[in-house]
Amino acid sequence: MSPDGLALASSLPPGMEEDRVAAMSAAMLALGERIGRELSRGNIERILIEGDKGFAMVSGCTDDAVLIVLTDDKGKLGVLNLEVKQLIARLRPMLTFSKSQVA
Amino acid sequence: MERTSPKQVMRIVATGPVGAGKTTLIKTISEIEVVGTDRAATDDAALLKPNTTVAMDFGRITFGPNMAVHIYGTPGQERFSFMWDILVHRAHALMLLVPLHRPSDFFMASKMLRYLQFHASDVPLVVVGTHSDLPDAWPAAEVLPALGIEPDAGIPIFSVNATQTHEAVQVLIALIEQYQRLTQSHAKAG
Numbered sequence: 001m002s003p004d005g006l007a008l009a010s011s012l013p014p015g016m017e018e019d020r021v022a023a024m025s026a027a028m029l030a031l032g033e034r035i036g037r038e039l040s041r042g043n044i045e046r047i048l049i050e051g052d053k054g055f056a057m058v059s060g061c062t063d064d065a066v067l068i069v070l071t072d073d074k075g076k077l078g079v080l081n082l083e084v085k086q087l088i089a090r091l092r093p094m095l096t097f098s099k100s101q102v103a
Numbered sequence: 104m105e106r107t108s109p110k111q112v113m114r115i116v117a118t119g120p121v122g123a124g125k126t127t128l129i130k131t132i133s134e135i136e137v138v139g140t141d142r143a144a145t146d147d148a149a150l151l152k153p154n155t156t157v158a159m160d161f162g163r164i165t166f167g168p169n170m171a172v173h174i175y176g177t178p179g180q181e182r183f184s185f186m187w188d189i190l191v192h193r194a195h196a197l198m199l200l201v202p203l204h205r206p207s208d209f210f211m212a213s214k215m216l217r218y219l220q221f222h223a224s225d226v227p228l229v230v231v232g233t234h235s236d237l238p239d240a241w242p243a244a245e246v247l248p249a250l251g252i253e254p255d256a257g258i259p260i261f262s263v264n265a266t267q268t269h270e271a272v273q274v275l276i277a278l279i280e281q282y283q284r285l286t287q288s289h290a291k292a293g
Contacts (some may be wrong), residue, residue, distance in 0.1 A: 003142040004155050023182040027158035030140035033156075038138070095229060 001066050008065060025058050025068040032058070046084070048077075053081055055080055063086050065095045107223040111170050115278060116190045118215055119200030119232075120208040121179035122151035124233040124265035126160050128200065129176045130273045131216045133162025146180065155179070158184060164275070169195040172275065182212075184218075191219065198274065201250070203240035213250040222259045228258055231274050235262040252271065 001008050005026030007018045028047050036044040049056040054072045056082060063065045069084055117125045126206065130137050140158035160176035175190045175259045177183070191197065197219055201212045219228060232243040241249075243262035252258055259277060263270040 002145045003157070004144050004146065004147055004148075005157055005180075008233060020185065023180070026142065026181060027140070027178070027186060030142055031158040034140055040282075058128045080200060095234075 001068070002064060003030070003066055013070070021068065025066055026067075029058050029060060029066050033060075046081075059083055059084055059088060062092055062095045066085075067093070068089070112166075113170070113172050113195045113279065113282065114193055115172055115174045115196045115198060115275070116177065116194040117174060117198040117200060118177040118187060118191070118203075118219070119179060119198075119231075119233075120202065120211040121148045121155065122205070123179065123200035123202045123208070123212075125176040125179065125200055126156055128198075128231070128233070128263075128265040128271050129160045130173050131266055131268055132164055132174060132275060134165065135281070137162045143198070148180065150242050150267040156181065159190060166228060167218050167231070172279065174275075181214075187215075187218065188222070189283040191226075193222060194226055195225055196229075196278045198231050198278065200231045200233050200265075201246055202234050203243065203246060204234045204237040206241065209246065209249045218248055227278060227285055229278050230258055231272060231283070232260060232262040233265050236264040248278075 001022035003022035003026055005052070007022035010018045010021070012018060012021060020068040032047040033044045036046070045059060052073065054070060055075050055077065056068060056070050058066065058068045067088060069080065071080055117128060119125055126139060126141070129144070138161040140156055141154040142157045143153065144155040156176060156178045158178070162174045163171060164174070167170045171190070177190050178185050199212060199216055199219065202208050204254070208292065230247070232246055234240055243260045248261055259281070261274045261277070263274060266273060
């Protein structure tokens with residue numbers, strides 16, 4: 001989604017509303033980044049929600065895109081971290097537009 | 104030993120449609136640097152302003168040693184309505200900001216008003232008409248019917264330019280007085 005919470009692309013479990021998930025992810029990242037700054041934690045890479053039914057991980061992807069990944073309760077945090085890192089590395093060039101491309 | 108009265112914290116929530124001036128009002132009132140969550144707008148809000156609030160704003164103003172007002176601003180877009188839930192839930196008083204120069208937003212404002220009246224019916228509320236300095240701003244009194252508010256509903260309406268400290272503070276004082284009257288009458292009744 002965009003940093004102001006508009007969905008760009010999604011694949012969600014049934015019953016989850018894309019618009020709402022996008023808005024929540026953007027709010028979570030913005031608030032997390034603000035808290036990170038207040039508490040001197042440097043640049044915020046990820047926000048993690050850990051529930052007994054799985055993880056939700058929000059990451060800044062580019063300046064114009066935010067990524068959220070959901071897992072079920074069988075998800076492993078190490079694997080999730082690795083996958084998200086690799087996914088962002090692949091997405092970044094696709095989501096980064098140079099000024100000349102836009103014009 | 105003399106007992107010192109505990110510090111009273113009053114939480115005010117400012118809500119209203121996109122571009123009503125919620126962040127601006129809080130920046131005008133707050134005595135601390137506002138904790139904001141602005142991001143570049145890519146939706147219709149971008150037509151009005153470059154940035155939009157995506158989680159909340161937070162500001163503070165203290166009155167004497169024993170009273171602090173915490174003021175929270177919500178995002179304006181409906182997709183962030185979960186933030187309205189979170190913030191309104193614990194509010195002592197509410198402000199609904201309505202851009203007086205954009206009648207096309209009155210419907211959204213009336214929707215938000217119904218939301219507030221349903222979820223926080225016993226919390227004092229004022230309507231704050233903003234952008235009053237613009238030539239095409241409606242007179243505040245004419246906005247009440249457009250929001251579906253009966254003239255005898257007892258909801259005060261103000262007309263302000265949110266960048267002017269004295270105008271913003273007037274609203275704040277009126278809301279605090281309304282809140283204190285309510286808590287006093289509750290105390291008497293209780």
